[in-house]
Amino acid sequence: MQPQLIHYLTVAALLFGFGLFCVLTRRHAVGILLGVELILNAAALNFVAFEHFISGGISGQVFTVFIITLAATEAAIALAIVLMVYKSHRTVTADQISDMKN
Amino acid sequence: MGEFVVFLILAALTCVSAGIVALSRNIIYSTIALLGTFLGIAGLYIQLSADFLAAVQVLVYVGGTLTLILFAVMLTAQIENIRTSNTSRGRWGAFALVAVVLLLLGAVANRTEWPIRNTTATPSTAKLGHAFLSEYMLPFEVGSVVLLGAMIGAVAIARRAVRRHPEKE
Numbered sequence: 022m023q024p025q026l027i028h029y030l031t032v033a034a035l036l037f038g039f040g041l042f043c044v045l046t047r048r049h050a051v052g053i054l055l056g057v058e059l060i061l062n063a064a065a066l067n068f069v070a071f072e073h074f075i076s077g078g079i080s081g082q083v084f085t086v087f088i089i090t091l092a093a094t095e096a097a098i099a100l101a102i103v104l105m106v107y108k109s110h111r112t113v114t115a116d117q118i119s120d121m122k123n
Numbered sequence: 124m125g126e127f128v129v130f131l132i133l134a135a136l137t138c139v140s141a142g143i144v145a146l147s148r149n150i151i152y153s154t155i156a157l158l159g160t161f162l163g164i165a166g167l168y169i170q171l172s173a174d175f176l177a178a179v180q181v182l183v184y185v186g187g188t189l190t191l192i193l194f195a196v197m198l199t200a201q202i203e204n205i206r207t208s209n210t211s212r213g214r215w216g217a218f219a220l221v222a223v224v225l226l227l228l229g230a231v232a233n234r235t236e237w238p239i240r241n242t243t244a245t246p247s248t249a250k251l252g253h254a255f256l257s258e259y260m261l262p263f264e265v266g267s268v269v270l271l272g273a274m275i276g277a278v279a280i281a282r283r284a285v286r287r288h289p290e291k292e
Contacts, residue, residue, distance in 0.1 A: 024130040024170065026237055032134045032167070034228045036160070038221045039141040045220065046145075046211035051196055055144050055153055058188070062164055073171040074239055079247060079254045082173050083262075086251075089176075089183050090266050094273035096188045100195040101280040107199040116212070 029070035036063035050103050050113040054096065061092045130170060137163030148210060150196050154189070161185050175248040 036059055043056025065085040072081025107113050140159030147153045161184040168177040255263045 022124055022127045024127055026239060027232060028130065028134070029167065029171070030232050031229075032137060034225055034232070035138045036141050037228075038225045039138075039145040041224065042217050042221045043145040045217035046214055048210050048212055049150055051192060051199070052150060052153060054192065055157055058157065058184075059141055059144060059160065062160065066164055066167060069168060069171045069173050069176065073173070073242055075237060077240065077242075079250045082176055082247060082251055083254055083259050085173070085176055086179065086255075087262065087266060089179060090270060093183055093188055094270055096191055097273055097277040098280070100191055101277040103195050103199060104281050105283065113199045 026070060026074040029066065029074075033063040033066045033070070036060075036066070048114050048116055050106070050115050050118075051100075053115060054099050054103075058092060058096070061088055064088060126170070130167070133163045133166040133170070136160075137167065146211075154193055154196055157192070158185060158189060161189065170244075172242075172244040172247055174246050175251050 040056045040059030040063060043059060044053055045056075047053045047056060065088045068081040068084045068088070072078065103113055106118060110118055112118065137160050140156045140163065143156035144153045144160065147156065161180060165177040165180040168174075168180060
């Protein structure tokens with residue numbers, strides 16, 4: 022028995038569910054970022070699975086490379102912002118940061 | 124049969140690690156568990172004959188992004204109460220919303236007639252390289268400019284954060 026498309030879709034959907042739950046409930050800013058990474062990985066896995074089982078060619082993997090690139094830039098910028106917020110507010114808990122300028 | 128067993132092991136590694144990321148109360152455990160998710164997805168990429176992507180996944184995510192996130196956690200988490208450093212709020216509402224979304228996704232995936240084609244596992248790195256240097260040349264170059272801009276921006280923001288409050292810490 023070979024793993025089929027629906028199995029990969031199930032794994033990606035579970036990853037997306039955990040990521041969404043993480044983004045919705047976390048109070049730590051870095052915890053929210055971890056949830057975003059999970060969601061991006063679920064989307065990338067779906068791209069590769071659809072390309073392998075349905076469309077053929079190479080375009081799904083190209084999109085996944087761009088997803089990985091943008092996830093890396095997003096992580097770098099977000100962590101720089103987290104460091105800056107921590108320096109000015111002394112906390113990174115998302116619901117205690119209510120002002121944009123102090 | 125053996126391939127399906129390997130798939131089940133990788134899927135279990137991916138999903139259990141993702142569960143720890145989403146549910147652990149310790150931010151360090153959450154971050155380390157993300158390592159398992161990334162490695163499991165790299166294995167799934169290999170099964171989907173995306174060998175180059177598996178290598179990139181390990182190099183960029185595990186080597187770069189995860190190290191960066193660990194640095195941010197170590198620099199900002201209050202170490203004295205690390206056990207409860209990653210608390211959650213509104214779990215039941217979020218659980219209901221996620222359940223609805225997953226049921227919807229499952230219904231759509233089951234009802235669609237996917238035009239499955241017969242595939243064999245073939246290496247795809249050469250095809251990917253040709254695609255990047257011909258058809259996807261412009262997006263590839265724009266991507267490198269985006270990376271450069273993000274790197275300069277991150278350094279600028281982080282340096283200002285350090286310079287503005289030199290007396291603290």
